[in-house]
Amino acid sequence: MDKQQLTPENILQTGMAFWPAKTLLCAVELGIFTELARGPMSLDTLRERVGLHPRGARDFLDALVALGFLKREIDDYSNTPETDLFLDRNKLSYVGGILEMANRRLYPIWNNLTEALRTGEPQNECKNNEADLFETLYADPAGLKEFLSAMTGISHAANSIIARIFPWKDYQTFADIGTAQGDLAVQIALANPHMRGLGFDRPEVGPIFEQYAETTGVADRVVFMPGNFFEDDLPKADVVLMGHILHDWDLPTKKMLIGKAFDAIPPGGAFIVYDAIIDDERSRNAHGLMMSLNMLIETPGGFDYTGADCKEWMKEAGFSSARLEPLIGSDSIVIGIK
Numbered sequence: 400m401d402k403q404q405l406t407p408e409n410i411l412q413t414g415m416a417f418w419p420a421k422t423l424l425c426a427v428e429l430g431i432f433t434e435l436a437r438g439p440m441s442l443d444t445l446r447e448r449v450g451l452h453p454r455g456a457r458d459f460l461d462a463l464v465a466l467g468f469l470k471r472e473i474d475d476y477s478n479t480p481e482t483d484l485f486l487d488r489n490k491l492s493y494v495g496g497i498l499e500m501a502n503r504r505l506y507p508i509w510n511n512l513t514e515a516l517r518t519g520e521p522q523n524e525c526k527n528n529e530a531d532l533f534e535t536l537y538a539d540p541a542g543l544k545e546f547l548s549a550m551t552g553i554s555h556a557a558n559s560i561i562a563r564i565f566p567w568k569d570y571q572t573f574a575d576i577g578t579a580q581g582d583l584a585v586q587i588a589l590a591n592p593h594m595r596g597l598g599f600d601r602p603e604v605g606p607i608f609e610q611y612a613e614t615t616g617v618a619d620r621v622v623f624m625p626g627n628f629f630e631d632d633l634p635k636a637d638v639v640l641m642g643h644i645l646h647d648w649d650l651p652t653k654k655m656l657i658g659k660a661f662d663a664i665p666p667g668g669a670f671i672v673y674d675a676i677i678d679d680e681r682s683r684n685a686h687g688l689m690m691s692l693n694m695l696i697e698t699p700g701g702f703d704y705t706g707a708d709c710k711e712w713m714k715e716a717g718f719s720s721a722r723l724e725p726l727i728g729s730d731s732i733v734i735g736i737k
């Protein structure tokens with residue numbers, strides 16, 4: 400290619416991408432979208448409600464307009480249809496939990512990516528102490544709530560699709576392993592009134608799961624089972640699911656969990672694995688590859704993997720077939736049939 404046709408645009412946009420990211424994350428932290436969900440507001444009213452100094456307020460709000468997250472008509476600011484639906488904390492459709500966690504935890508620890516790349520060591524709350532991440536986060540009730548809500552935020556869109564595209568009519572029961580707040584279990588139950596299931600997770604998660612199942616109206620068909628997948632067998636069900644579980648752990652643990660899933664389902668049963676699965680050529684799913692870098696920063700041995708990797712591990716565990724199905728964005732599922 401002629402050098403004159405080259406531009407540095409992609410390089411500069413990516414290098415400076417923390418500007419728009421941090422602008423949006425601050426807006427979520429400040430509750431801008433929740434405030435504007437009450438109705439359009441002038442600069443001064445909004446500024447006072449969320450506590451902004453006059454100096455940066457106008458540029459901040461107009462930057463959010465220019466980024467496509469707010470609208471401004473005459474002198475009033477309002478949410479866009481997307482920010483009103485997904486970033487108002489008072490709506491069940493809120494996905495900002497993942498952005499709150501990104502702002503408070505991931506943004507500072509990603510500042511140590513270079514160190515993680517040089518040492519191979521986690522850079523989060525478990526840096527230099529070898530503690531279990533979940534035990535550490537869940538020791539603080541606010542940390543527990545933030546993490547579980549973050550999981551709903553990052554998984555909700557894919558959960559709704561899994562609840563619709565899988566042939567649920569052929570099955571009766573499911574067990575979602577490492578269920579967090581339980582959004583996948585809830586979406587399956589909402590979309591498939593004949594299905595009954597459970598969410599399996601560490602005991603601390605129980606009350607938040609149960610409250611979510613109650614609020615969403617499926618508590619009669621979706622229950623919580625406390626457990627530890629290192630010590631316990633997995634609950635028996637026609638379909639076992641693991642969303643964002645395998646990527647947290649090293650290869651021997653991944654294989655152990657796949658083996659436990661195999662033992663938990665009957666012949667003909669299904670095991671659904673769901674992650675930001677990397678394309679087999681490892682050259683297109685940038686989000687999946689960076690999710691793996693997030694596992695480098697967050698865990699001692701976790702990593703994301705390709706569909707081919709996962710299918711091979713399933714076959715090794717005894718599954719008779721395994722297939723990959725893309726979901727939305729960078730997410731895919733791998734379905735193993737026993």
Ligand SMILES: C[S@@+](CC[C@H](N)C(=O)[O-])C[C@H]1O[C@@H](n2cnc3c(N)ncnc32)[C@H](O)[C@@H]1O
Nearest residue numbers: 533550554577578579600601626627628642643
């Ligand atoms: C990355 S989150 C994934 C949550 C959810 N499946 C999703 O996709 O949004 C991992 C989950 O595994 C759970 N978990 C971690 N260690 C566990 C263990 N030893 N036994 C059971 N669950 C565990 C955590 O509490 C957390 O809910």
